[in-house]
Amino acid sequence: MTLTYPNFAFDITATDPAGSRARVGRLATPHGVLQTPAFIFCATKAAMKAASPAMLRDEKTTIILSNTYHLMLQPGADLVEKMGGLHRFMGWDGPMLTDSGGFQIFSLGHGSVADEIKGRREIARPKTLLKISEKGAAFRSYIDGSKHLLTPEGSIDIQRKLGADLIVTFDECTPFHSDRTYTERSLRLSNRWADRCIAEFERGHTGRQALYGILQGGIYEDLRHEAAEFVNSRPFFGNAVGGTLGGNTAQMDEVVGYAMAKLDRTRPTHLLGIGGIRDIFAGVAQGIDSFDCVSPTRIARHGAALMPGVKGERVNLRNARFREDPAPVDETCGCYCCRNFSRAYLHHLLKAEELLGLQLLTQHNIAVMNRLTREIQAAIPEGRLGELRKRWVAE
């Protein structure tokens, strides 16, 4: 199988003279070029929660993603296609990624707590995953309970209609508690699904989209190697490390290491669902080029502002100590929120349950993530990644 991506390019423009695997890249898409390492913000349902595209641009956002699972159910891929595709529909003309739908089907489906629904921990969540078969995954809609079957071909078809620049293969996302036998069988299934995705992608290939392969394999070194060798052998434009990364950060670093050890390093490599500041530094040092996570914008809606160099990586503006604090959230930040408003004002907005509080903190957290990746891009060629990490991460 061969596939070409004439409208895409990934060039590594700098590596780390200090010896880590970190690199700076230039990722060209039909909707513009972005520098890597990059953070991809989650516009789950074709919208960033509490942030307009104008706010994203103001805070120097370069790339966002949207979720196939949510969009296939509401408003539906056909409608988005009819409206000119996701870029036009949601008013974002920059680079964009869609996922395959797999993560949500499986994370919501097991009745488990996906990152993005942690805020609703107390709500009993019915298992919506009905059956995984060779054909695909049958599940119930989280909106109305209706039955759906998502197949590899269906996922690619939906992602083609949505029209994001970067799309990914449909995989089974194995949960943390899966044993080795299950994980191995699942990896092989995901790989067979990946080949069907490639075939479907090739059938409709217009050159306007590039396909990423996903590595599963759980926490098992040999399975992650097998996964890496599989995606290396397939004509993907990029790769993404998916599935469980273990139960703590040390294990996460280890598992990412298993994957990165064997991956073709000429391709851009994404780490799915990771957005902690420490985790990003760790991933970058292992050669990861992009990250995504709902966390920066989700914690904003709970009153938390990302803060470099602070234990826990954030401060919660609901805390009474900010009640009379005239300082901006972060003096060194420069985002719209920090240029114009005090901690005392943010505290007031949160206490008064004003939507504006969520908007301003969302904007701040977006700015922080973009600044983080810009500073990482600048630090890598100068061998300053370790020094930069000390300023951002409180150990």
Add this chain to the structure above:
Amino acid sequence: MTLTYPNFAFDITATDPAGSRARVGRLATPHGVLQTPAFIFCATKAAMKAASPAMLRDEKTTIILSNTYHLMLQPGADLVEKMGGLHRFMGWDGPMLTDSGGFQIFSLGHGSVADEIKGRREIARPKTLLKISEKGAAFRSYIDGSKHLLTPEGSIDIQRKLGADLIVTFDECTPFHSDRTYTERSLRLSNRWADRCIAEFERGHTGRQALYGILQGGIYEDLRHEAAEFVNSRPFFGNAVGGTLGGNTAQMDEVVGYAMAKLDRTRPTHLLGIGGIRDIFAGVAQGIDSFDCVSPTRIARHGAALMPGVKGERVNLRNARFREDPAPVDETCGCYCCRNFSRAYLHHLLKAEELLGLQLLTQHNIAVMNRLTREIQAAIPEGRLGELRKRWVAE
């Protein structure tokens, strides 16, 4: 009693050659000049709901108001003063008005449905008004049930600490069902309170604020005349028509007419709590210079977009007929929402319960109100008010 307002001015720059009482004015404040007729947006708790000051400016907003009642309870006037006043606290450097607290105490206090809480009609609301006496109004906090006494002096003191450009006297806002005897007694009480407000205002007068008197008198012609003659005789910078305006629009026009018949027309005159498009045209024709209402931004949060020339003055984007509609909310609008997004997208955002939907519709409705008043300002000197009204109001 005399009071001067060296940093304020109100000049009538044009009147209506077609014969109505409409006029165009120039209202100068320490935070800038605004053209009248103007619409004053409600930033109730020192924040526009779902709109940042940047969004307000983008849509050409000239003046906002904030509510003494809410701010005295959370975060408290002393804190706002300590943070440099309301302008600095909330990042709005343009003209601003605060009300006296009276309206909320009395409208929430009677357990009735104030305009701003119509959206929560189904919630049983305890009566929080405890006692009206010569001294002031005792009430319970809507936040924690604590007891408070707001007096004329207290209201002026709070408004001084908040620091808005335009402030108003503390009055009893009589509900629609009040009889003549009650309304008359209440008017006299409000007038005595107004004199105490003037005395308190004078004591702390720095020239940075201008005082508006309020006309009560309910639906009774002679009482409205009495109220007008009272405020005329006092050294207010401007006047505001308050209290009930009756049970329908015909009666509203009538009651406003009673007040305007006797009012000193050299002063700027505000009509409290009115923001319907038809009502604004009617008020302007009677010589009203400014209006305020939570309605434009509140209905946005329920999915409604203001729309010129449409029955009901709005369309609801939740309606299924917009599901596949690629047109902007209003092609003639030009706001951020209409320049960038389709009705289909707004419909999707509302169905998906995305905060962005509320933000975009809020921004649209702000733009519509500002465009309405700009067009009214342009139409008056050319005698085109009636023609303009035909374009905006579906009869």
